[in-house]
Amino acid sequence: MKYKSQRVAYWFFALSMLLIILQITYGFIMAFAHYGMDGLHNWIPFNAARTTHINLLVVWLLSGFMGAAYYIIPEEAQRELVSVKWAYIQLISFAIVGVVAVIGFHFNWWEGRKFLEIPRPLDYLVVVNVLLFLGLILATLYKGKTQTTTAMVLAMGLVFAALLYLPGMIFFDNQALDSFFRWWVVHLWVEGVWELIMGGILAFLLIKLTGVDREVIEKWLYVIVGLTFLSGILGTGHHYYYIGTPKYWLVIGGIFSAMEPLAFLGMALFAIHMYRKGGRNHPNKIALSWTLGTAIVSFAGAGLLGLAHTLPQVNLYTHGTLVTAMHGHLAFWGAYGMLVFAMISYAMPLMTGRKVYEQTSNIYAFWLAVIGMLGMTTAFAAAGVAQVYLERRVGLDFMVAQQEIEVHFLVLILCATLFTTGVLIFVYNFIKYGRPTEEAMASGDEFEAVQPAAA
Amino acid sequence: MLSKKQAKVFFLGGTIFFSLIFLGLSYESVTKSIPKKTHADQITDAVRRGREIWDKNNCMGCHTILGEGAYYAPELTRVYSRKGETYIKTVLMSKTPWAPRGRKMVAYGMTEEEANDVVAFFKWVNEMDLNGFPPEPDKNLQP
Numbered sequence: 001m002k003y004k005s006q007r008v009a010y011w012f013f014a015l016s017m018l019l020i021i022l023q024i025t026y027g028f029i030m031a032f033a034h035y036g037m038d039g040l041h042n043w044i045p046f047n048a049a050r051t052t053h054i055n056l057l058v059v060w061l062l063s064g065f066m067g068a069a070y071y072i073i074p075e076e077a078q079r080e081l082v083s084v085k086w087a088y089i090q091l092i093s094f095a096i097v098g099v100v101a102v103i104g105f106h107f108n109w110w111e112g113r114k115f116l117e118i119p120r121p122l123d124y125l126v127v128v129n130v131l132l133f134l135g136l137i138l139a140t141l142y143k144g145k146t147q148t149t150t151a152m153v154l155a156m157g158l159v160f161a162a163l164l165y166l167p168g169m170i171f172f173d174n175q176a177l178d179s180f181f182r183w184w185v186v187h188l189w190v191e192g193v194w195e196l197i198m199g200g201i202l203a204f205l206l207i208k209l210t211g212v213d214r215e216v217i218e219k220w221l222y223v224i225v226g227l228t229f230l231s232g233i234l235g236t237g238h239h240y241y242y243i244g245t246p247k248y249w250l251v252i253g254g255i256f257s258a259m260e261p262l263a264f265l266g267m268a269l270f271a272i273h274m275y276r277k278g279g280r281n282h283p284n285k286i287a288l289s290w291t292l293g294t295a296i297v298s299f300a301g302a303g304l305l306g307l308a309h310t311l312p313q314v315n316l317y318t319h320g321t322l323v324t325a326m327h328g329h330l331a332f333w334g335a336y337g338m339l340v341f342a343m344i345s346y347a348m349p350l351m352t353g354r355k356v357y358e359q360t361s362n363i364y365a366f367w368l369a370v371i372g373m374l375g376m377t378t379a380f381a382a383a384g385v386a387q388v389y390l391e392r393r394v395g396l397d398f399m400v401a402q403q404e405i406e407v408h409f410l411v412l413i414l415c416a417t418l419f420t421t422g423v424l425i426f427v428y429n430f431i432k433y434g435r436p437t438e439e440a441m442a443s444g445d446e447f448e449a450v451q452p453a454a455a
Numbered sequence: 456m457l458s459k460k461q462a463k464v465f466f467l468g469g470t471i472f473f474s475l476i477f478l479g480l481s482y483e484s485v486t487k488s489i490p491k492k493t494h495a496d497q498i499t500d501a502v503r504r505g506r507e508i509w510d511k512n513n514c515m516g517c518h519t520i521l522g523e524g525a526y527y528a529p530e531l532t533r534v535y536s537r538k539g540e541t542y543i544k545t546v547l548m549s550k551t552p553w554a555p556r557g558r559k560m561v562a563y564g565m566t567e568e569e570a571n572d573v574v575a576f577f578k579w580v581n582e583m584d585l586n587g588f589p590p591e592p593d594k595n596l597q598p
Contacts, residue, residue, distance in 0.1 A: 015530075030527075033527065045517075045561050047514070047561070048516070112509060112511065113515065114525075117516075127579050173498055174498060175493075175506060176489050177489055180484065215459060218459060222462035223457070223466070225466055226462070226469050229466070229470040230473060231475075243523065245499065246494040248480070249484075250586065316588060317590055319522035320523060320524070392590055393592060394592055398528070398530070399558060
């Protein structure tokens with residue numbers, strides 16, 4: 001680690017780790033409820049568990065992205081963060097808003113709008129918080145010695161993510177219009193600007209881990225984020241098929257959604273190619289595994305499984321069924337969850353000076369989590385496809401169909417247990433790394449943990 | 456071979472071009488097509504109040520409407536024509552958890568006025584033109 005202020009990232013990563021465990025806990029509550037075991041219904045009804053589950057997802061990923069930005073931007077800009085104190089204030093206020101929102105969900109304090117349930121007063125605090133975060137990042141970048149493409153793409157992703165939160169705050173009395181603009185936030189985040197953040201972080205990790213020339217990596221970064229927007233912006237149309245919107249979205253959404261896997265394919269090929277091209281034998285193999293893993297699994301989860309149900313003829317039947325949960329789980333995990341894990345795996349040895357990455361348990365964490373999530377995705381797929389046929393094609397009553405597919409939730413719970421074991425090992429290793437140390441920071445680039453074995 | 460500058464032009468040019476198309480289509484949808492297809496002129500005060508109750512209780516946390524929400528409880532886009540007013544009001548006003556086949560709903564115990572407002576909201580949603588959603592089951596496959 002070159003700059004002392006990069007250590008701010010540690011606390012964002014720690015918050016991420018805490019929140020993913022909470023998120024998984026609520027996932028189990030929901031899976032058991034689907035399986036027919038809803039003993040917590042009186043205290044945590046399904047809608048509270050579900051809202052907590054998906055909002056914790058957003059918050060732990062954002063916390064991971066923010067940590068990544070606080071780590072990457074000083075290094076790319078070649079200067080310390082403009083203010084460490086304000087970065088900590090931003091962290092604490094971010095955590096407080098998140099905790100208050102989650103507690104509020106258990107007391108009916110929410111807006112019933114999927115993914116955007118945070119109540120309005122807290123929305124304003126989110127805006128202030130994100131403005132503070134962006135202020136710190138952009139000021140550091142502006143005052144820095146260099147403005148690299150990697151840093152600019154990452155910063156652009158963060159700025160647009162903040163701007164796109166705003167359409168979700170406009171009130172409409174028409175449910176269809178409310179949904180229309182809700183997708184400006186949710187879709188254009190996860191299939192748009194978050195991919196810029198992903199591209200930026202991925203480029204940074206590949207530069208560091210593979211040793212391939214920055215100019216080459218950044219050129220392809222432009223191509224990939226170009227493909228993302230080329231397909232992703234009009235790809236929003238796949239949310240506009242059946243919500244009271246005009247028919248031209250069926251054509252536009254269908255065509256551009258079919259192109260969306262290209263960006264993820266580009267991301268996967270990019271990572272694999274750079275890995276093969278790079279001559280550097282970096283000792284932190286597990287960071288490389290997570291980096292290549294995020295690129296490949298995102299192609300499967302976000303790209304292919306997304307394509308599996310964005311054709312309008314298919315989506316007519318799968319819209320609003322567990323097929324969406326199938327795609328959602330592998331997409332979020334592959335594209336963003338594994339990305340945060342990659343960044344943490346890379347940064348922790350450099351911040352703490354400890355070589356926990358050498359332990360075999362890291363490999364177990366990786367494979368248990370990835371295989372567990374693939375199993376969960378398969379369980380959702382089986383449940384979703386059966387639901388579509390029984391309910392939508394055959395016309396059985398909703399609950400009759402649900403009871404038929406209940407067994408798949410047992411499989412889901414078993415696979416989720418594997419996944420959770422992997423995540424818990426990862427978190428345990430995170431704790432074992434300990435806090436950032438002065439020694440590691442003072443060593444900078446000379447520190448042993450960053451040196452490639454072949455160097 | 457593609458240069459970095461050309462790649463940058465591809466990214467910025469493509470983004471601006473497709474953003475403009477998206478904004479243009481969105482403008483048409485929001486100002487013309489959506490109000491027409493959703494009969495926006497029929498959004499009465501009762502519909503607005505019903506929608507507020509729907510949002511306030513996060514019904515989307517279990518149900519879907521317009522195919523959006525969670526997958527724990529039935530799709531409600533056409534619930535008005537499928538189940539009828541009396542059934543809906545009974546569920547909403549129940550003081551004990553409604554639990555068809557054992558899956559529990561929160562017991563909202565709404566007043567008759569509140570239940571009427573939610574019914575008005577469902578009735579308005581029921582009339583929307585949704586390009587064929589939800590699909591009719593295939594008669595050849597029915598038991």
